[in-house]
Amino acid sequence: MASAASISAASRSVSSTRPWNPNFTHCDRERWICLYPAYINSKKTTKEGRRIPKEKAVDNPTFIEIRDVCAAAGMTISPESKVYPRELDHRDNKALGRIRIQLKQEDGSAVLEEFKTRTDIFLYVAKTIPKLKTRQQSQSSSQSSNQQPGGKGPKKKGKKGR
Template sequence: MAHLSDSPVERARFICIYPAYVNSKKTIAEGRRIAIEKAVPNPTCAEIQDVCEVVGLTTHIENKTFTREGNRDVQFRGRVRVQLKLQDGSPCLAQFPSRKSIMLYIAEMIPRLKTRTQKAGGGEQSVQQGEGGKKGKKKKK
């Protein structure tokens, strides 16, 4: 974390992104900041960091808990600091002029990660779908 000093000028160049900001399982009141159609289910700090670093953004993971997160488990902890601006105030990357543009990019790219595509193609998904169908049938009786 040598790049991130405690001066207000330095910190202003970095934005915080909590996984809840792009989580489709959260409501606006619970902290989601983008449209639910564009959000991704249960993103992690590591996934957010991977997506940002691939495109060339500077990131740091911090072990902080989102204030609106009711669950204190380790998997729900963490935030990612992403460098949005250079010292002169211009965006680090022209394609990301705002924090919202970064959040939308993150939500678009996380489903394309290998860890996500391998999980979706595995047998787990069909098992979950099968269970869901059974539960629905029980309720109808």
């Protein structure tokens, strides 16, 4: 799990955002899109903030997983220590974290051709997170813990059950 210390350490290098100005260009960090883990969480409803179809979403994605996937895809990202406004428990470390992603260049064209819209990015991240090594290791360990060795048979009753 992502601790608050690792998230705040990742976002320390980021300068604070400025007040909104309509003259900002697409290169300014304030114009980049935001991606909260709730946007791609299959456990959330659309009212709770999910932005993609449930069958394409991921079970409880973390800030760290999203950051790793976006960085590996070559996106220009900026991690921030923010909490999703619809989150019920703002002190929960699992809800902490927001990624800002540069979608367009200064001239308005896409930074990466395969990601032209924010939905393209959301779907790519949701498709890629289950392929991460950390996800595959946790799935294999949960499957092995469900398979108990044969051992003894069912427990026998006491004297009264004879």
